[in-house]
Every structure is written in C-alpha cells, then in structure tokens.
Amino acid sequence: MKADKCLGGERLLLYAAGELTPEERAEVEEHVVSCAQCRAAAAGFEKLGRALREAGRLGRRDGGRTQSCPEDETLAAYADGSIAADRRPEIEHHLVGCRRCLAEVADLWRLAGPEVEEAPQRSVAAVVERLERESGAAIVRWTERALELVRGFGAELRAVVDGGPALAAATTRATPGAVALRWESGGGTRLEAEVSRERGGALLTGRVTFDGEAATAVSVSMRSSGGRRGPESPDPSGRFGPWPLAPGENTVSLRGIAGGEDLREELLLLLEADEKQGSGDAPAR
C-alpha cells in the first residue's frame, strides 16, 4: 500500500471497528499517521461506532413479547437457518424493530458451538434423582413383559416396568425405613406395594387391583448381599410366587425377610403381564 494514496472508506471503517488483521492494521496506521483526512475519517467512524455500542448497551434487551413477535420456534428456526427463505425478510424486518427478539437470536447464535465441555456426572445423577423423586417416571422402563420393581431397601431405588405400552405410570415415595410404590396401567390394573422395616427384617405388602386387562400374576423375590435369607424359595433367584391374580383386589404379604444392620437386600416385585401366566402358590390375603 502506498502511503500517499488515501484509503477507501470501507477499509477505514473496518480499521475503526478493529476488524483488520495485525498486518492490515499496520498498513492503515502507516497511512493515517501522515494523512489527516483519513485519520479524521477513521476517528469519525470510531466515534459513531462508540455511540452505537453505547446506545446498544443502554437499550433494554429483555422486554416482553408483543403480538407482532414471531413464535418462539419461528425465531429459533431463523437463528439456525431452518426457516424458509421466503420468510426471512419478514423476520428480519421484525428484528430491526424488536430488541427482545434480536437479542434472542443473537444469544442463540452465541450459545451454539462445539461440544467442548464434559458435563459432570454428579450433576447428571442429581437431575435423574430429582426427576425420579418427583415423578417416578424415570424409574419406569419398558421391556417386553411383566412389571419388575427392584428396591435396595433403605438404599437406592430402581424399578423396571415391563409389560407393554398399557402399563404406563409409576410413582414412588420413600421415607427412612420404608418405601412405597403405586403403579397404574392405562387400563385399570393398579398395584400398590409397601416395604417397611421391622425388627430383624422387613415386611412387604403388595396389593394388586386387576381388571383382567393385562396382568395375570404377581411374584416377589429378594436378593441379599450377605444378610440372612428369608423364607426358602424353590426358585434359585429367590423368587416367591407367582401368584395368580383374580379380578379385583389381590394382596400379597411376605414377612420376616432378611435383615441386619447393613441392609443391602433388593426386593423384587414382579407383575406378570403374560395372559398365560397364573399358576403357583395362592396369594396370602
């Protein structure tokens, strides 16, 4: 660049805005040192730029929605380029006059980017625990058949709900020494189970209300990490039952299951959803 040749206004604008590379910037500075006209032009751009930034800083970004504001998703679609080309002009026209929406688009641009930060596992676990506590839905998991509730008694709760899309919701509550689960299918089957700590063991009481829609049997099992085993079960997995379910309310009780100071047992309640299931010991009523 020749020092005696005046610079274009656009270059001076980029210089004033700090948008040039160091090399380009050095070239411009070499010229403006000796050119009063370009120096004044750059100063003028800088002054207006400063005024514009200050005006932008002072303006409110967080005003409320107006009737003319696009829907949230329309604005988001503009921000990520998903919006149809023929809709861009109307959105841009709105953005010029609506600081709230302009700020939202600008924020979405700034927030988008590469996944460079690893989320802490403890935070993920905390959220899952909170969701489980509030809705119970997080502990519901579908597989092909049957309802299975596994509870580390006095410790963590995990429930696996099998049986197809009819079995849709479960809620749990837990208090020190006792847990309860209430579960309803979409079609009338309802199960309530409570586990409470007793001296030297635990008591599980299950009530199943059944309308013939899906579930046909319930069984209970217990796994222990070292405590004494409760009543003998013919099943190697420690399962008791299954007991067939009759229409109406069914109650299943097991008393005197393993205990100990360090209770690590898992109680497992299995609600069979297979229509062919049903033989086994009679439920305790």
Add this chain to the structure above:
Amino acid sequence: MTAHGGCDPRDSLMIDRLCAGDSDAWSEFIERYRRLIYSAIHRANGRFGAEWDDTVLDELFEEALYKLLRHDGRALRSWKGDCKLETWIYRIVRNVCIDRLRKEGRRREVAEPDGEKGAARSAGTERGRGVDSDLRISLEQAIETALSDREALAVKLIYFEGFTYREVADRMGLSVGAMSGLVFRALAKLRTDGGVARFWDES
C-alpha cells in the same frame, strides 16, 4: 406422534419416546445432549458477562437438564420440529441463564467479542462516555427509519449485539467485503440523518 417436520427423524422419534415416559429415551437424550448443554452454559457465561464460577455452572446445567426432562419432557414436547432440536435446547439453556441473572438481581450484559480488536474497539467500549438517552433514542430511530432492513440488522448485530463483521457476514450470507460495504453505506446514511448528524464529527 408429533410431526416434527424437517428435523432429524431420529430426534423426533427419541423425543416422542421420551415424552411417553420411556426412560431409555431419557438416557439417550442425556447421553446425546449433556455436553452440548454444558458447553452452551459455558458460552452463555461469556456472552452475558456473568462470571459464574464452576459451582454455579453446574447448578445451571442441572436446572437446564431438569427443565428439559421434567413432566415427561414437556419443554421438549412443545418443540414442533420447525427448528433444530439443538436450537430448542439452546433456548431452554438461555432462559435458565437469564432467570439466574434476574434472581441475582443483575441486568444481562453483552460481552464484547473475544480476540484482538485493537485500540479502536477498546476505546469504543468505554462506558458512560458521552451517550445520553437522547442520542440513544435518536440513533435507534435513525437506524429504523433511514436504513434498509438488512443495513439496520447488520448495524444492530455488530454494534448492539457485539458480533464481528465476519460473523454477521456469515450469518447473512455475505462476504466480509460486502458486509463492510453494507455497513459503510448504512453509516453514511446515519451521518446525514438529521437526528444524529451532530455526532458525526470528523474534526
């Protein structure tokens, strides 16, 4: 099943399963988007000039993930698929961060872009110098009345929202040269606009 037209059908299917209470879908969602959410929160920290520490960033992450998944993914259920799912998640993250600023009694700011900006921009960001409310109002009016929509949008994105010329050029599908030409013409119009001409002093 929700329509979710135009988006990745895998996302659509996952969200439908998630909203139906399928915890496998919950796990899939968390695994796929946890890093995206956490990274966005870090960027929001810079964008809003919040200077949150790691503890707060973790809390914000938990709040954002919770709001996305609570009530069987209600916040995700309202996503129709017109925008990308990532963008919908960014909206939730943004709202969580702005709520946090409000709770802290702070006004959201827009930090200046990173990078080497030189003395000109540094001088331009000094606060509280010579811009009164009359000028602010005059400038906004001049931008909205004297400029075309594209000129006004470019000026506002660069000078109000802190984007670089290159960033705005990329977003608006222009070269940097075309963008500088657009803004140059815009500033030239502002120079002759009666309301703000007094501030265009080259002397």
